[in-house]
Amino acid sequence: MKRSKTSKSWMAEHVNDPFVQRAKTDGLRARAAYKLMEIDDKDKLIRPGMVVVDLGAAPGSWSQVAVSRVGSGGRVFALDLLPMEPINGVEFMQGDFHDEEFVTRFESLLDGRRVDLVMSDIAPNISGIPSVDQARSVYLAELALDFACQHLAPAGRFLVKVFQGEGFDAFRKAMEAEFKSVIVRKPQASRDRSSEVYLLGAGRR
Numbered sequence: 296m297k298r299s300k301t302s303k304s305w306m307a308e309h310v311n312d313p314f315v316q317r318a319k320t321d322g323l324r325a326r327a328a329y330k331l332m333e334i335d336d337k338d339k340l341i342r343p344g345m346v347v348v349d350l351g352a353a354p355g356s357w358s359q360v361a362v363s364r365v366g367s368g369g370r371v372f373a374l375d376l377l378p379m380e381p382i383n384g385v386e387f388m389q390g391d392f393h394d395e396e397f398v399t400r401f402e403s404l405l406d407g408r409r410v411d412l413v414m415s416d417i418a419p420n421i422s423g424i425p426s427v428d429q430a431r432s433v434y435l436a437e438l439a440l441d442f443a444c445q446h447l448a449p450a451g452r453f454l455v456k457v458f459q460g461e462g463f464d465a466f467r468k469a470m471e472a473e474f475k476s477v478i479v480r481k482p483q484a485s486r487d488r489s490s491e492v493y494l495l496g497a498g499r500r
Contacts, residue, residue: 318356324380327416328356329484330493331454335364337480338495340452344368346410348446350392350439351417353379361385361414370408372401393438402446409448415439415455418491426461433462437469443496444473453496460490470496 318326335341343366349358352373362371362384373379373387381387386404390397417439419431436457443453453474457463470477475498485491 323356323359324354325356326484328360330416330482331357331360331414333482333484334454334480334493334495335360340412340414340454340495341365342411345370345412346405346408347371347412347414348410348442349373350413350415350442351375351435352387353377355379355382355385357414357416358382358385358387361412372404374401392442398442398445405446409451410443410446411448411451413439413443413447413451413453417456418458429458429460429462432458433466436466440466440470440473444499447499449499451499455494455496456491457494458490459492467494470494473500474498475500 312326315326318324318328321328341347341361341364343364345365346369347361347365349361349371352358353375355373358371358373359382362369362382365371371385373382373385374392375387375389376391378389379387388397388401392398392401415436417435419428419435421428436455439455440453443451447453453470457466467477474496477494477496480493480495482493
């Protein structure tokens with residue numbers, strides 16, 4: 296099948312993207328790692344000894360960042376429907392993080408500990424229909440929020456990617472109902488033309 300001008304343009308942009316090139320040099324699995332690094336450097340999300348859950352973790356760049364920063368005393372759980380190549384120090388579980396049986400297995404690994412940080416960089420499979428893709432994005436964010444509310448420690452924080460558009464304001468209000476502070480972050484590694492932003496919730500109500 297012949298590639299469209301749009302797909303050719305995207306590929307050219309991707310190949311020439313400085314963050315893509317840096318990720319290869321730094322041994323990171325995706326440019327998304329730099330988004331988390333920037334937010335973490337600013338907001339001090341990840342500290343040694345923490346328990347961190349990475350929802351929709353594949354291919355694993357956020358988990359790479361997290362495991363390098365929690366140290367030997369911390370734990371990083373990577374959850375995804377898709378398979379993921381192993382990362383040293385990361386405990387990967389393949390399955391649906393909203394499935395009751397899967398969640399029960401995850402909770403058994405926690406061994407009574409609460410989670411300090413739940414983070415989600417999930418994006419839906421793109422259909423090409425903006426209204427459908429936006430609805431899917433918000434739905435995934437809602438599932439991640441529900442998971443965070445069930446497992447976060449009282450002082451825990453929640454970082455989630457959301458695309459601005461229909462449903463965004465309602466989702467932000469839902470986060471504000473659960474957290475005393477909800478702030479917006481748009482890291483430099485997030486492309487300017489992208490409507491994605493990250494919401495960071497802190498201080499459980």
